[in-house]
Amino acid sequence: MPLSARVPDLAALEVLLAIARTGSLNAAARQVGVTQQAVSARIKSAEAQAGVALVARTSRGSTLTAEGKVVAEWAARLLAVASELDAGLAALRNDHHARLRVSASMTIAEQLLPGWLVSLQAAARHRGEQPAEIVLTAANSETVAQQVRGGEADLGFVEGPTRPDGLRSRVIGHDELVVVVRPDHPWARRRQPLSPGELASARLVSREEGSGTRDALATALATALTATAPRRASAARTTAPAALALSTTAAVRAAVLAGAGPAVLSELTVAEDLASHRLTRVQVDGINLRRSLRAIWSGGQFPPVGAARDLLAHVTRRQ
Amino acid sequence: MPLSARVPDLAALEVLLAIARTGSLNAAARQVGVTQQAVSARIKSAEAQAGVALVARTSRGSTLTAEGKVVAEWAARLLAVASELDAGLAALRNDHHARLRVSASMTIAEQLLPGWLVSLQAAARHRGEQPAEIVLTAANSETVAQQVRGGEADLGFVEGPTRPDGLRSRVIGHDELVVVVRPDHPWARRRQPLSPGELASARLVSREEGSGTRDALATALATALTATAPRRASAARTTAPAALALSTTAAVRAAVLAGAGPAVLSELTVAEDLASHRLTRVQVDGINLRRSLRAIWSGGQFPPVGAARDLLAHVTRRQ
DNA sequence: GATGGTTACAAACGCTCCTTGTAACCGGTA
DNA sequence: TACCGGTTACAAGGAGCGTTTGTAACCATC
Numbered sequence: 001m002p003l004s005a006r007v008p009d010l011a012a013l014e015v016l017l018a019i020a021r022t023g024s025l026n027a028a029a030r031q032v033g034v035t036q037q038a039v040s041a042r043i044k045s046a047e048a049q050a051g052v053a054l055v056a057r058t059s060r061g062s063t064l065t066a067e068g069k070v071v072a073e074w075a076a077r078l079l080a081v082a083s084e085l086d087a088g089l090a091a092l093r094n095d096h097h098a099r100l101r102v103s104a105s106m107t108i109a110e111q112l113l114p115g116w117l118v119s120l121q122a123a124a125r126h127r128g129e130q131p132a133e134i135v136l137t138a139a140n141s142e143t144v145a146q147q148v149r150g151g152e153a154d155l156g157f158v159e160g161p162t163r164p165d166g167l168r169s170r171v172i173g174h175d176e177l178v179v180v181v182r183p184d185h186p187w188a189r190r191r192q193p194l195s196p197g198e199l200a201s202a203r204l205v206s207r208e209e210g211s212g213t214r215d216a217l218a219t220a221l222a223t224a225l226t227a228t229a230p231r232r233a234s235a236a237r238t239t240a241p242a243a244l245a246l247s248t249t250a251a252v253r254a255a256v257l258a259g260a261g262p263a264v265l266s267e268l269t270v271a272e273d274l275a276s277h278r279l280t281r282v283q284v285d286g287i288n289l290r291r292s293l294r295a296i297w298s299g300g301q302f303p304p305v306g307a308a309r310d311l312l313a314h315v316t317r318r319q
Numbered sequence: 320m321p322l323s324a325r326v327p328d329l330a331a332l333e334v335l336l337a338i339a340r341t342g343s344l345n346a347a348a349r350q351v352g353v354t355q356q357a358v359s360a361r362i363k364s365a366e367a368q369a370g371v372a373l374v375a376r377t378s379r380g381s382t383l384t385a386e387g388k389v390v391a392e393w394a395a396r397l398l399a400v401a402s403e404l405d406a407g408l409a410a411l412r413n414d415h416h417a418r419l420r421v422s423a424s425m426t427i428a429e430q431l432l433p434g435w436l437v438s439l440q441a442a443a444r445h446r447g448e449q450p451a452e453i454v455l456t457a458a459n460s461e462t463v464a465q466q467v468r469g470g471e472a473d474l475g476f477v478e479g480p481t482r483p484d485g486l487r488s489r490v491i492g493h494d495e496l497v498v499v500v501r502p503d504h505p506w507a508r509r510r511q512p513l514s515p516g517e518l519a520s521a522r523l524v525s526r527e528e529g530s531g532t533r534d535a536l537a538t539a540l541a542t543a544l545t546a547t548a549p550r551r552a553s554a555a556r557t558t559a560p561a562a563l564a565l566s567t568t569a570a571v572r573a574a575v576l577a578g579a580g581p582a583v584l585s586e587l588t589v590a591e592d593l594a595s596h597r598l599t600r601v602q603v604d605g606i607n608l609r610r611s612l613r614a615i616w617s618g619g620q621f622p623p624v625g626a627a628r629d630l631l632a633h634v635t636r637r638q
Numbered sequence: 639g640a641t642g643g644t645t646a647c648a649a650a651c652g653c654t655c656c657t658t659g660t661a662a663c664c665g666g667t668a
Numbered sequence: 669t670a671c672c673g674g675t676t677a678c679a680a681g682g683a684g685c686g687t688t689t690g691t692a693a694c695c696a697t698c
Contacts, residue, residue, distance in 0.1 A: 007329065007405045008358030020567050026644065029449045040646070045685085051412030059644050059694045067411050069567055070457045073429035073588075076569035081400050082464065084324050092386050110392035127577055138389045170672055183335060183442060207441030210380045248339050248388055250395035261447055268393075272399065277633060280443055301495075312524055314596060318404035345675065359676065364654090378663045408641055578669050643696075651688080657681085664675075 008046040009047075010082055011022035013075035015042050016064075020072045041180045053223060084114035091136035092119055103153035106212060106291060107175065109138035110249070111158070111268040118313050131309040140212055148298050153310045156296040159212070169294045172315050176267045177217055177289035180274070182259060190193045193283035196224040202206040205255045205263040214280035216291065217264050220303075226285040262290075320369060321435030327365040329401055332394035334361050335373060335383075339391045343439035353594045409457035410436055418452045422472035426494065428457035429568070429610060430587040432476070439633050452625040459531055467617050474627045475615040478531070488613045491634050494538060496608035498601040499589050500581045512602035515543040522562035522583040524574045532568075535610065536583050543606040571596075583608075 008016075018028035029039040047054050054068035066071055071163040091102070091113070104113055111134065113122050119132040137144075137153065145164035148156040156167075176197075179199065181187045187194070200221050207214045243261045249269050256263045257278060273279040297313055327335075337347035338358075348358040367541040368375050373387035383391055392538055401452065410421070410432070423432055432455065456463075456472065464483035467475040475486075480489040500506045506513070519540050526533045562580045563572050568588050575582045575599060592598040 006408060009399050010326065010329070015607070017569060021565075021570055021573070024644070026504075034686095035688060036645075037647090041686070044646095048406045050623065052408065057645060060696065061644065063566070066457060069410065070425070070428050070455075071404075072567055073569055074407050074433060076567075077401045077591075078404055078573070082326050083389075085397055088393050089325060089369045089390065090372065092389065106389070109389050113592070114393060115518055115597075118593075119502075119595045119597040122576060125502065126501070136389075138385060172380045182445065183438075184445065245381070246340075248391055248395075250336060251340055255393070257441055272396075272434070276403075276438045278434075278438040281690085315425070353655095354657060355676075356658085356678090359678095361676095376676060379665070381673065406672070498657075639698105641698080642696090644693100646693080647691080649688105649690090652686090653674085654683105656683085659680085660678080662677075663674100664673105666672085666674100668669100668671080 005049075006049055008049050009042075010079065012046040013044050013079060014067070015039055016046065016072055016075055017056060017079070019043070019062060020064050021068070025055075025057070072082070078259070082119075082131060084118050086273060087117035087121060088097065088114040088136070091134045100155070100305075100311065101135045101153045102155050102157070102311070103136070103137045103139060103144045103147045105141050105144055105155040105159055106138055107266050108157040109136060109161055111135060111266065112173075112293075116315055120311060123314065124310075136308075148296055154297070154305065155311060156295065158296060159291050159293050160216075161291055163294065164296060167296045167298050168300070169296045170312070170316060171292045171313075172295050173293040175291055175293055177220070177264050177291075178260055178267050178270065178274075179264050179284055180256060180279040181279060181282055182256060183247050183280045185280070186281065187262060187263065187282045188280040190282065193285035195285060196221055196287045199264075199284055199287070200225060202259055205243065205244045205246070205252050205260045206242045207249065207252060208245050208247050213234045217289070220287055220289055223256065234309075262271060325368055325370070328361075328367050329398065331361050332398060333366040333547045334358055335365065335387070335391055335394055336398070338362070338374060338381060338383060339383050339388070342382060344374075345377070350503040351492050361459060365469060399437075405435050406436035406440060406553040407433040407455070410453045415452045419474070419624075419630065420454045420456070420472045421454045421474050421476070421593055421630070422458060422463045422466045424460050424463055424478055425457055425621055426478055426587060428455060430585070431612075433632070435634055439630060442633065445628075451629065453626075453630075464615065465614055470617070473616070473624065474630060476611050476612065478612050479532075479535075480610055482613065483515060483615060486615045486617050487619070488615045489631070490611045491614050492612040495609055496539070496583050496610075497586050497589065497593075498533060498581055498583050498603055499593070499598040500601055501575060502599045503542040503580060504581065504598060504599070507579060507602045509601065512604040514604060515540055518583075518603055518606070519544060522560065524563045524565070524571050524579045526562045526568065527564050528568050530584065536608070539606055539608055545554075589613060 015028060018031050020219050022031060025039045025043070026049070029036045043055050046082060050071070052067045052071070053065050054071055055062050056065050056068075073116040102113075117134065124131040130284055137147065140159040141160055143160050144156040145167060148167060149164075157172070158164070159175055168298045179187075179194065214282065234266070244255055246255060249265060252263050252265060253270065253273065262282070271281055274281055295315065297308065334351055337350045338344060338417060341350060344358045344362070345355045348355045351358065362374050367389070370392070370437075371382050371386045373390055374381050375384050375387075396408055434454065443450040456466065458466070460477040460479055463472070463475040463477050464486060466472040467486060468483075476491070482520070490537045496507075498513065525536075563574055565574060568584060571582050571584060572589065572592065576616055581601070593600055614634065615625065
């Protein structure tokens with residue numbers, strides 16, 4: 001895998017954006033909290049690294065070059081994702097005393113929560129409040145439900161069709177498992193959707209045994225196949241052995257991109273890849289791969305304390 | 320704006336993913352091209368920085384902890400965006416002899432091209448071919464058309480309703496200007512769409528004079544207003560003065576997030592913010608803010624040489 | 639012409655990271 | 669039991685990079 005040796009530092013990109021905002025190396029330096037010389041040097045080295053002139057210096061201020069503006073836009077996106085990671089890390093390290101303990105399934109923790117945390121922070125910060133301190137635990141759906149039931153978590157997020165027993169819940173969105181292949185895979189050129197049988201007999205790149213998405217696919221395939229051919233074998237044998245079993249979706253995605261074969265992944269995890277044509281989605285007929293995303297909590301009809309309410313309200317805006 | 324001091328290095332995150340893939344510090348080190356000790360130290364410092372244990376070391380291999388898996392997923396997204404930036408930078412620095420010269424409008428260059436470049440690279444690399452070397456120029460739509468006409472660019476990408484004179488074109492997608500506010504802005508709670516008049520008299524955060532999106536909004540407002548009130552003043556006076564005029568969309572977005580007021584931005588630039596509720600979209604009635612994205616080229620009915628054909632075919636997959 | 643603003647150059651310090659060398663641990667296997 | 673191949677951790681040295689401090693040049697304004 002190629003390593004991003006020519007991509008400037010995150011800090012350097014922040015400096016670049018500061019220059020775009022302020023129109024001066026000096027002012028940018030003050031905003032970032034270093035000296036003007038440091039900013040000058042940083043940008044110089046960033047330009048050398050990138051091989052492109054980013055800043056047009058004049059003796060009465062500096063503006064971004066045309067290329068610099070484009071790079072600044074890209075940098076802003078990168079930093080937005082970085083701040084999601086930052087917020088996620090803050091939620092993950094539980095040294096400080098938790099004000100809100102959230103337990104979420106892997107898919108939600110990995111794909112959605114960072115964005116929620118950032119926007120929640122921004123909203124709170126603007127109201128002049130201290131952003132809520134959130135402690136995040138990522139686990140599978142059953143564990144999440146257990147933790148909410150046992151009071152170890154104030155709020156939980158799980159995927160799946162049913163509401164866990166003894167808990168209140170609200171649907172906050174939907175997710176769908178999708179079949180993805182590289183654009184040069186034969187399936188990418190299909191005009192007709194796959195049948196459940198074809199999907200079941202395909203050698204997929206998948207997560208390791210016991211993963212939520214893998215189980216979800218297996219049961220969905222089982223119900224689809226028994227519906228069409230009732231005398232078929234049990235669920236355990238409805239899928240062909242995996243071409244490759246990996247421990248993270250990131251690894252699965254990388255394997256698919258490297259040509260290892262088709263995979264079934266959450267729509268959320270591959271949305272960007274589909275948009276940029278790195279991956280192609282293959283339609284499947286006669287099988288229900290859609291599932292709800294739910295917030296769950298225990299106790300009253302409405303979620304308990306302030307922070308949990310805030311988060312839930314924030315999240316349900318999307319309906 | 321807060322700076323991401325607790326986010327590990329991009330290189331450290333790459334190392335983390337390498338460990339996830341290989342299951343061993345040693346193997347990861349070989350893959351990355353450094354010694355095992357370096358990997359050990361990197362991860363150690365990354366864990367200290369993040370405040371979370373990421374890797375579970377045993378004396379016969381290492382796997383990621385539960386938290387580590389979550390972080391790895393976030394890191395993969397960050398690195399994906401970083402590699403887009405990388406591909407964009409490669410296209411921007413024109414030292415090497417160009418095989419394909421692309422000229423694109425700001426919006427497309429900033430929002431869509433990086434993703435295309437990455438997937439194009441991946442596709443080529445897999446076919447065993449050398450990825451096409453692309454030289455990118457970002458400019459406004461008229462300049463792009465000029466460069467394509469004059470042969471300075473092999474392929475162009477512009478937004479706008481009309482096809483530039485004397486050029487072939489193909490619609491490759493759509494974009495829409497959207498009104499966005501912070502979730503705590505009064506407009507966020509409106510049930511009825513804005514009228515063109517309300518939008519015109521609002522003090523918006525906007526780009527500087529001469530920007531494509533700003534012009535597009537002005538003309539769209541002008542036609543909407545003359546349709547409803549034919550005796551209205553000329554286009555120049557259809558909009559209230561800007562609350563703030565900034566030079567990059569990143570700055571505009573930051574200003575909106577900081578509470579400076581509503582803004583009108585391309586849907587493409589705020590898609591992520593809308594998804595994560597950092598920003599809220601406000602509907603507007605009776606005004607057409609939708610525009611096509613077109614690839615343009617000069618000469619025959621189909622785009623000229625191989626590399627340009629490839630890129631165009633790649634991009635039109637999305638229809 | 640002085641003043642306040644800008645950027646650039648140069649030297650010294652300090653930190654971070656990498657490499658080399660070494661030790662400890664675990665699980666096979668002879 | 670001893671060895672070998674695999675793993676990770678610890679320690680010391682060196683190189684590189686970024687930052688600060690000090691200085692100079694440039695430009696506009698008063």
